Amino acid sequence: MTPRAFDEMGGFGEGCRPCYAALKRWLDEAPAELLDQRRKEAELLFRRIGITFAVYGEQAAQERLIPFDIIPRVIAGNEWRKLSHGLEQRVKALNALLKDVYGHREIVRAGVVPEELILCNPYFRPEMAQLRLAGDIYVAIAGIDVVRVDADTFYVLEDNARTPSGVSYMLENREAMIRLFPELFSRQSIAPVDGYPDELLATLHSIAPRRGEESCVVLLTPGPYNSAYYEHSFLADKLGVELVEGRDLFVRDETVFMRTTQGPKRVDVIYSRIDDDFLDPLAFRPDSVLGVPGLMLAYRAGNVSLANAVGTGVADDKAIYSYMPEIVRFYLGEEPILQNVPTWRCREPEALAYVLDHLGDLVVKEVNGSGGYGMLVGPAADAATRRLFAEKLKRRPDNFIAQPTLALSTCPTFVGSGIAPRHVDLRPFVLTGADKVRIVPGGLTRVALVEGSLVVNSSQGGGTKDTWILGE
Amino acid sequence: MxxxxxxxxxxxxxxxxxxxxxxxxxxxxxxxxxxxxxxxxxxxxxxxxxxxxxxxxxxxxxxxxxxxxxxxxxxxxxxxxTQDSAGVVRGTVERFPPGLFLRTTTLTEPDDAILALAGEVREAMRRDPIVGLHDLSGMIHARMAFDTEATTTATKAGAALALGHGVCQDFAHIFISAARVLGVSARYVSGYLLRHDGLVVQEAGHAWAEAHVGGLGWVGFDPAHGLSPTDAYVRLAAALDYHGAAxxxxxxxxxxxxxxxxxxxxxxxxxxxxx
The missing domain is CATH 2.60.40.2250 (Immunoglobulin-like)
Known part of the structure; x- marks a missing residue:
């Protein structure tokens, strides 16, 4: 069994924490019928907005509504301040790592990270070597997944440094909550999140290669069949930029242009939501029809910026993750503010032996997996599943890491039987421009709706909540 | 020459x-x-x-x-x-350490057949890498039939090996894939070959492989001929696979x-x- 979890509202049982006081009072006073009615309204609202996502691997790949829980997750202002410092530090280190990885690889020379983990990493892109990026920004948009285990300790679970999604939920959830519960927002000071599109746009403009001109930003999507297409169109709309597919762009003389009814228009910054593999058939997968032939030529010539940069996946790889505390110290000379989950790298024989002996206590993840696919939650798995997984693990040990099952904090959540604690995580979004770092106070809180479950991914039955950062 | x-x-x-x-x-x-x-x-x-x-x-x-x-x-x-250097390639522009060429690519991803092939030369490799790599090149040469119809530029190493037919590109991919399985950095080289049979007009350029061997550095292997490149070879580009050197x-x-x-x-x- 997992140890008893810290509850965001009740702590370890010492009573309601101050940041939840107003919400608890309201919950206690509100009649059950009212809450029930608001839940139904919330569902209608989300159906009308049409916020959906497709679940890969499901029959008929239908678009599904991610369940929304109306009880918000509340974080006190002072807690957020510390958390956001930690996030900023983390992303600074990620950017420094990437600059180094595609530069002189001092971190390898210093013996901190093995060369093989970088050069043979599937997300490492040799094409990025010796490229100078505007402001040295590789990860302009990060969605760092953090979990909490007690009043003071946040762990980083994953550094999503490629194309983190979910920010549309942060914005939509807030809009829904303001409509459904205006009285809650008048009772206390809750930091707004609706400035996110402006902050994102400013970040994207700040990395434009041409200085002193109005830069043209576009959002590049793989198209309507992508699970996050809703978010792509939502964000393009909020940003006021064109939503384009690969075929809408072309490269001429190492410059990217967009086809428009008024003729070609030069593009300066591409907010790319396409995997690197598909970006440019001349550089990566030759069979890609989603990308732009010659894009890497324009990129290497310094005529266009990409956010995030190509090849950032090497930094959010789970094997690299295990070195993050050393990485923070190496580049910043500081102690990491946020904790790293202790990680066994199965590529190391002693670690593999330990993991095989303790499969029942550990979470085992694929090094390059995401979305909760292909992982084993030891305590929740039966013996047969564990045996099968052990075989997989022995075949490709370097493909896996293992971590202890953390007691993720819980949040009061509406379930069939009333209000009950459910495990949550938090994905705040960190924007890094050539000028400064911007973090909108808030994020996406994901909740595992199944009792006792620790898997919050929407593809695995997770829901979302609005996240409130209280004023101090 | x-x-x-x-x-x-x-x-x-x-x-x-x-x-x-x-x-x-x-x-x-x-x-x-x-x-x-x-x-x-x-x-x-x-x-x-x-x-x-x-x-x-x-x-x-x-x-x-x-x-x-x-x-x-x-x-x-x-x-x-050109001058003959017994296959040893020195003085090339190198932007990465040899470790980069242990990467797997789509075209060179090992499958069971490649793993088995690599297994056959593992012992020889342990004794002397050069001998092992020559064995590997020779085995590919012996088992594969040159055939311009059987494969395309998108054919993976394992698929070509299973077919037993292919062009120099496929021979090179099989060699590279198996060498990497054995922990040897290997890369694809495109270029031209002056044919010893005097055939001047050719249908295509040539391709072969290079493996990094301790003490020697990069050494060329041409599994399409079961030999190491000589002064009849002109080296154009080197990369992780065909796609990178095309x-x-x-x-x-x-x-x-x-x-x-x-x-x-x-x-x-x-x-x-x-x-």
Whole structure:
């Protein structure tokens, strides 16, 4: 069994924490019928907005509504301040790592990270070597997944440094909550999140290669069949930029242009939501029809910026993750503010032996997996599943890491039987421009709706909540 | 040896294409045993030919054409002075440590057949890597039949090995894939071969592999012939696989059927002067 979890509202049982006081009072006073009615309204609202996502691997790949829980997750202002410092530090280190990885690889020379983990990493892109990026920004948009285990300790679970999604939920959830519960927002000071599109746009403009001109930003999507297409169109709309597919762009003389009814228009910054593999058939997968032939030529010539940069996946790889505390110290000379989950790298024989002996206590993840696919939650798995997984693990040990099952904090959540604690995580979004770092106070809180479950991914039955950062 | 190369690739579109973009890795660099006497590249259509270098240090030229494009050709012409170095390649431009060439790529991803092939030379490798790699090259040469119809540029190493048929590209991919399984850095090399049978006009360029061996550095292996490259080889570009070293990669927008006509002449420069 997992140890008893810290509850965001009740702590370890010492009573309601101050940041939840107003919400608890309201919950206690509100009649059950009212809450029930608001839940139904919330569902209608989300159906009308049409916020959906497709679940890969499901029959008929239908678009599904991610369940929304109306009880918000509340974080006190002072807690957020510390958390956001930690996030900023983390992303600074990620950017420094990437600059180094595609530069002189001092971190390898210093013996901190093995060369093989970088050069043979599937997300490492040799094409990025010796490229100078505007402001040295590789990860302009990060969605760092953090979990909490007690009043003071946040762990980083994953550094999503490629194309983190979910920010549309942060914005939509807030809009829904303001409509459904205006009285809650008048009772206390809750930091707004609706400035996110402006902050994102400013970040994207700040990395434009041409200085002193109005830069043209576009959002590049793989198209309507992508699970996050809703978010792509939502964000393009909020940003006021064109939503384009690969075929809408072309490269001429190492410059990217967009086809428009008024003729070609030069593009300066591409907010790319396409995997690197598909970006440019001349550089990566030759069979890609989603990308732009010659894009890497324009990129290497310094005529266009990409956010995030190509090849950032090497930094959010789970094997690299295990070195993050050393990485923070190496580049910043500081102690990491946020904790790293202790990680066994199965590529190391002693670690593999330990993991095989303790499969029942550990979470085992694929090094390059995401979305909760292909992982084993030891305590929740039966013996047969564990045996099968052990075989997989022995075949490709370097493909896996293992971590202890953390007691993720819980949040009061509406379930069939009333209000009950459910495990949550938090994905705040960190924007890094050539000028400064911007973090909108808030994020996406994901909740595992199944009792006792620790898997919050929407593809695995997770829901979302609005996240409130209280004023101090 | 002085080798003269003349290589033309002609594209025809019907109906015409609206635009085209190409990336060429068609210019050799000099290194020990290879001196480029002169080399020119020509595209017979109005465009800016932009010279550059890719991340691995290969010389590139890129250009875009605006349509309507009915046809165009890319021609290289040059002369290279070569010396035999028993396959050992020194003095090349290297942008990465050899460890990079342990990476797996889509085209060189090992499957069970490749793993089995690698297993057959593992013991020899342990005793002497050079012997093991020559064994590997020889085994590929013995088991694969040269066949220009069996595979395409997208055929993976394992698939070609299973077919038992392929072109020099497939032979090289199989070698690279198996070498990497054995922990040896290996890479794909594209270039030209002066054929000893005197065949001057060829259907395509050549491709082989290089493996990194402690104490020697990069050593060439040509599994299509079961030999190490000699002074009859002109080295154009090296990369993780065909896709990274391809002499021409292109894409076009609009247009109908594309037809391609390739002519490669590789000959002794002397003979050219005499004729």
């Amino acid at each position: 002085r080798i003269r190369v003349s290589h033309t690739t002609r594209y025809d579109y019907s109906p015409p294409a609206k635009s085209a973009i190409q990336l060429l890795r068609l210019t050799p660099r000099g290194h020990e045993g290879q001196h480029v006497r002169h080399w020119r590249i020509d595209v017979d259509a109005p465009c800016r030919l932009k010279a550059g270098e890719d991340a691995l240090g290969n010389i590139t030229h890129a250009f875009t054409l605006e349509g309507p494009i009915q046809s165009f050709s890319v021609t290289v012409d040059g002369e290279v002075e 002499p021409i990669l292109g894409s076009r927008y609009g247009g109908g059927q594309e037809s391609l006509d390739v002519s490669v002449r590789v000959e002794h420069a002397r003979r050219q002067i005499q004729s």
